[in-house]
Amino acid sequence: MNSIALKSFVGLRQSSPEKPQLSVQAKPVTVHHRKMKVIAGISSPKLSGRNLRVAVIGGGPAGGSAAETLGKGGIETYLIERKLDNCKPCGGAIPLCMVGEFDLPLDIIDRRVTKMKMISPSNVAVDIGRTLKPHEYIGMVRREVLDAYLRERAKENGANVINGLFLKMDIPKDKNAPYVLHYSAYDGSGTGERKTLEVDAVIGADGANSRVAKSINAGDYDYAIAFQERIKIPDDKMVYYENLAEMYVGDDVSPDFYGWVFPKCDHVAVGTGTVTHKGDIKKFQLATRNRAKDKILGGKIIRVEAHPIPEHPRPRRLSGRVALVGDAAGYVTKCSGEGIYFAAKSGRMCAEAIVEGSENGKRMVEEGDLRKYLEKWDKSYWPTYKVLDVLQKVFYRSNPAREAFVEMCADEYVQKMTFDSYLYKTVAPGNPLQDLKLAINTIGSLVRANAIRREMQKLNV
Numbered sequence: 001m002n003s004i005a006l007k008s009f010v011g012l013r014q015s016s017p018e019k020p021q022l023s024v025q026a027k028p029v030t031v032h033h034r035k036m037k038v039i040a041g042i043s044s045p046k047l048s049g050r051n052l053r054v055a056v057i058g059g060g061p062a063g064g065s066a067a068e069t070l071g072k073g074g075i076e077t078y079l080i081e082r083k084l085d086n087c088k089p090c091g092g093a094i095p096l097c098m099v100g101e102f103d104l105p106l107d108i109i110d111r112r113v114t115k116m117k118m119i120s121p122s123n124v125a126v127d128i129g130r131t132l133k134p135h136e137y138i139g140m141v142r143r144e145v146l147d148a149y150l151r152e153r154a155k156e157n158g159a160n161v162i163n164g165l166f167l168k169m170d171i172p173k174d175k176n177a178p179y180v181l182h183y184s185a186y187d188g189s190g191t192g193e194r195k196t197l198e199v200d201a202v203i204g205a206d207g208a209n210s211r212v213a214k215s216i217n218a219g220d221y222d223y224a225i226a227f228q229e230r231i232k233i234p235d236d237k238m239v240y241y242e243n244l245a246e247m248y249v250g251d252d253v254s255p256d257f258y259g260w261v262f263p264k265c266d267h268v269a270v271g272t273g274t275v276t277h278k279g280d281i282k283k284f285q286l287a288t289r290n291r292a293k294d295k296i297l298g299g300k301i302i303r304v305e306a307h308p309i310p311e312h313p314r315p316r317r318l319s320g321r322v323a324l325v326g327d328a329a330g331y332v333t334k335c336s337g338e339g340i341y342f343a344a345k346s347g348r349m350c351a352e353a354i355v356e357g358s359e360n361g362k363r364m365v366e367e368g369d370l371r372k373y374l375e376k377w378d379k380s381y382w383p384t385y386k387v388l389d390v391l392q393k394v395f396y397r398s399n400p401a402r403e404a405f406v407e408m409c410a411d412e413y414v415q416k417m418t419f420d421s422y423l424y425k426t427v428a429p430g431n432p433l434q435d436l437k438l439a440i441n442t443i444g445s446l447v448r449a450n451a452i453r454r455e456m457q458k459l460n461v
Contacts, residue, residue: 001037003202004129006205006344008103009352011130015270017321023215035042036045042082042336044067044214044357044364044365044366044369045362045363045364046363046364046451047289047361047362047364050076051074051075051076051361051362052076052200052201052354052358052361052362052364052365053075053076053078053178053198053199053200053201053343053365054070054073054075054076054077054199054200054201054202054237054354055077055078055079055080055179055197055199055201055203056070056077056080056159056202056203056205056207056347057080057166057181057211057212057269058080058081058151058204058210058328059079059080059081059086059147059151059161060086060088060143060204060205060207060327060328060343061146061147061150061207061326061340062149062325062326062327062328062343062344062346062347063079063081063107063151063203063206063325063326064075064079064147064149064150064151064154065102065150065343065344065345065348065351066084066151066325066343066347066348066350067079067151067154067159067161067347067348067351067430068150068153068154068159068348068351069352069355070159070351070354070355070357071154071157071159072157072158073351073352073354073355073360074361075351075354075355075358075360075364075444076153076184076361077158077159077160077347077434078160078162078197078199079151079154079155079159079161079162079442080162080165080181080183081151081161081162081163081164082163082164082165082166082186082355084148084151085144085146086143086149086404087142087143087303088143088147088305088307089204089306089353090143090159090226090228090307090340090442091142091262091269091271091337091406092110092140092142092143092146092262092340093113093138093245093338093340094140094146094270094340094341095138095141095341095422095425096107096137096138096139096342096423097341097423097424097425098139098341100164100342101343101447102150102348103266104149105131105149106258107219108141108145109139109141109264109446110141110142110158110244110263110264110265111139111140111141111241111242111264111265112137112138112139112140113137113138113139113140113244113245113263114129114132114136114138115127115128115129115243115244115245116128116129116138116241116244116245116247116404117245117246117247118247118248118409119246119247119248119249119291119406120122120249120250120398120402120405120406120407121251121252121402121403122403124303124403124406124407126200126406126407126410128409128415128418129130129415130412130415130420131412131415131416132419135458136380136398136419136423137243137262138245138422138423139241140245140263140264141340142264142265143340144181147196147285148341150344151398162185163185164183164185164186164189164195164205165183165186165187166181166182166183166185166212167183167194167211168181168182168211168215169182169202169215169322171216172217172320173321174357176364177196177202178198179200179201179202179322180196180197180198180201180258181196181197181198182195182293183195183196183197189213190250200321200364201321201322201323201349201353201354201365201367201370202321202322202323203323203324203325203347203351204216204322204323204325204329205324205326205328205347206323206326206329207307207328208223208307208328209308209309210324210327212322212324212327212328213328215313215318215322216250216319216322217316218314218316218317218319218324219315219316220310220314221310221311221313221314221315221330222275223275223308223309223311224257224272224273224275224278224310224311225273225274225275225281225307225308225309225311226231226272226273226307226309226337226351227271227273227284227285227287227304227305227306228290228304228305228306229269229270229271229285229301229303229305230267230268230269230270230302230303230304231267231268231270231294231296231300231301231304231373232266232267232299232300232301232302233267233268233271233295233297233298233299234298235321236264237297237298237299238267240295241261241263241268241295242263243263244261244263245260245261245262245263246261246292246295247259247260248260248261248288249396249402249406250291250293250399251399252284252285252287253272253284253287253288253291254272254273254274254284255274255276255277255390256274256275256276256277256396256398256438257272257274257275257337257396258272258273258337259271259272259285259287259288259291260272260288260293261288261295261296267290267302268296268299270288270289270292270296271285271288271305272284272288273285273287273309273337274313274353276320294371301353304316307338309327310327310330310332311330311332311334312330312334312385312389313329313330313331313385314328316329316340317329317330317368318367318370318371318374320367321364321365321366321367323370323373324349325346325347325349325350325455326341326342326344326346326347327345329346331343331346331381332389333385333388334385334387334391334392335388335390335391335392335395335396338390341425345425346373346377348377349377350370350373352373353369353370353372353376354369356369356372357369357370357372370402384421384425388413392407
């Protein structure tokens with residue numbers, strides 16, 4: 001059902017034939033970009049006595065990255081975040097490419113995971129990570145640390161960081177009139193002062209419950225509830241998780257997702273999520289803890305967190321001079337639930353489109369300038385989302401299918417392809433012979449899974 005709904009999304013590649021500018025395919029890419037930039041410059045009026053003014057709503061990875069890029073690009077930037085010490089319930093895994101691409105300092109990375117255990121419904125554990133090179137790892141971060149760092153870097157590059165709660169937005173009736181933002185500004189006293197801010201464009205990076213999305217009638221989407229407990233475990237138990245993460249699959253921990261134990265600086269994050277059975281989330285969390293109980297024995301819960309996570313992009317991600325990024329746009333992958341990298345990347349790409357379209361803040365931008373971000377995003381990442389959507393539908397549908405999935409994960413070729421694609425956010429080129437072997441093994445695993453499911457159904461009759 002989700003895949004059918006995706007076809008109508010604004011900005012996705014299925015709708016691109018409606019845009020005539022995409023028909024110019026014979027020209028080199030560099031010439032194409034220069035031409036588009038000149039057209040934008042001619043059609044957009046120059047700003048007199050000031051630079052383009054843009055507000056970024058939300059100070060997570062998407063908002064922080066967007067604000068930094070805007071500030072660097074000469075844009076008068078305002079970043080509004082309601083909770084500067086926010087600790088979003090998030091596994092906190094980031095791919096290796098993000099460390100270099102976003103120039104992240106190593107001291108904000110709590111753990112460098114080089115080993116993973118995928119644990120089946122019957123508690124068969126498969127070790128993953130044998131194909132990693134010595135320098136490769138998955139970074140584990142705490143969101144309150146990462147988010148604060150990105151906001152501070154945005155501030156250093158000229159962004160005005162406002163501790164405030166975005167309330168609503170007045171949409172302009174005239175073409176180049178400003179958007180009027182209404183927000184409550186906090187001064188540390190706990191009471192907010194109502195204020196307004198006029199801007200030329202808005203980037204909505206305010207998460208799954210985005211008020212910016214509601215302001216532009218962006219539509220709803222299915223969402224998962226993520227529930228996570230941070231557990232301080234004894235030092236001798238923490239040694240086990242020094243560079244190891246665990247993922248549990250099974251109907252007991254989630255009917256449509258997975259449970260996890262991810263290491264942090266001095267504790268572990270234990271969590272799970274679900275789309276279809278949100279009311280049972282605490283039951284699934286208890287089951288996740290029970291599956292890992294021997295390894296976290298003696299632990300003390302130091303924080304409990306819960307938050308919605310989008311399951312697919314919103315029907316609309318752009319309207320006028322307002323664009324959505326990160327969770328607000330719905331950029332969380334199926335199957336893995338990954339969102340940090342895609343949030344930061346989308347924020348940066350959207351901001352780059354604004355900087356380019358405004359000629360470093362000297363001209364007004366139009367919807368066409370922001371649409372370039374969507375076109376670039378969909379071209380780069382649409383295949384990734386579709387592949388993971390298919391994987392979730394195939395392998396998360398029953399316990400026998402999950403057993404087959406874990407069995408597949410034992411294959412070194414599967415591990416190499418998976419890790420290469422995850423760490424570097426590219427579709428890893430395959431070996432035709434190995435691909436054929438993998439296809440045969442996958443079919444075999446699914447046949448065995450279906451046979452097991454039928455036998456289980458007979459026992460339940």
